[in-house]
Amino acid sequence: MSAPNKPNTATTARSSITNAMSVDVEDYFQVAAFEDHIPFSKWNNWPCRVEANTDRLLAIFDQYNIHATFFTLGWVAQRFPALIQRIVAGGHEVAGHSMNHVRIFRQTPKEFKEDIVTCKKIIEDISGQKVIGYRAPTYSINHETLWALDILFEAGYRYSSSIYPVYHDLYGMPDAPRFPYYPRQNIVPDKRGILEIPITTTLIGNRRIPCGGGGYFRLYPVALTRWAWNRVNSEGKPGVFYCHPWEFDPEQPRVPNLNWKTKIRHYLNLEQMEDRFKSMLVDYNWDRVDKVYKESL
Numbered sequence: 001m002s003a004p005n006k007p008n009t010a011t012t013a014r015s016s017i018t019n020a021m022s023v024d025v026e027d028y029f030q031v032a033a034f035e036d037h038i039p040f041s042k043w044n045n046w047p048c049r050v051e052a053n054t055d056r057l058l059a060i061f062d063q064y065n066i067h068a069t070f071f072t073l074g075w076v077a078q079r080f081p082a083l084i085q086r087i088v089a090g091g092h093e094v095a096g097h098s099m100n101h102v103r104i105f106r107q108t109p110k111e112f113k114e115d116i117v118t119c120k121k122i123i124e125d126i127s128g129q130k131v132i133g134y135r136a137p138t139y140s141i142n143h144e145t146l147w148a149l150d151i152l153f154e155a156g157y158r159y160s161s162s163i164y165p166v167y168h169d170l171y172g173m174p175d176a177p178r179f180p181y182y183p184r185q186n187i188v189p190d191k192r193g194i195l196e197i198p199i200t201t202t203l204i205g206n207r208r209i210p211c212g213g214g215g216y217f218r219l220y221p222v223a224l225t226r227w228a229w230n231r232v233n234s235e236g237k238p239g240v241f242y243c244h245p246w247e248f249d250p251e252q253p254r255v256p257n258l259n260w261k262t263k264i265r266h267y268l269n270l271e272q273m274e275d276r277f278k279s280m281l282v283d284y285n286w287d288r289v290d291k292v293y294k295e296s297l
């Protein structure tokens, strides 16, 4: 077990760069990999654990005096408005993660617009905070759904953190830039458009290695994530880390009949997540996404 209260000074000097910390606020039964097992119509059959698990994360951030961005489903905000208020009271940023976690390529532009406008309004009304950030469900912005970035900008969002510039069977845009950029600035006349803040990767040769969190963080030894993260910061760039409240909940109900890949991705090393995560909180500087990139927004 790692020692979360002690910085890892043995292997690396602490970088002065402040990285972006983010949480995708959704419950364990809402992930895309479970959609064939638990469709939207069956969500109410599963016990909600997102409120308690997000509170657990809020307590961890409070303990380490770190502020983060919480990309939140409208579905969660409607059911647990007091949770949204606790997130804001903790000094964190609230941002959008769609209403019901439908991947963008399954929506028409009209449906997408309605979804992100509704999500923004619900979170703003509950939180009293302006929502300018968005993360697509399952990183579902790719070459076919770039139109979504213009709709987000028109709706008042100012940044998106929705592109994972890697190869993956469920998502990814492997030829997209690794660091923040304005994907529509040459397409929308006279407008810079929305800022895209991709999830963090490092390079081994020309190969991109995902190291921004989630399943990869639970799969890799912590030393590997730290090595990758040090490389990113040594490029003079902040990284973007993401996690989910359900990753801190080894006791969550098990979904039956999953294939081996889904089972490994979802359940691997959940019991180690909290200690691993705390060691990252100690060894690097963190802040909310909107604060880390404020000069570009």
Ligand SMILES: [Zn+2]
Residues within 6 Å of the ligand: 024, 026, 097, 101, 136, 137, 138
């Ligand atoms: Zn999600």
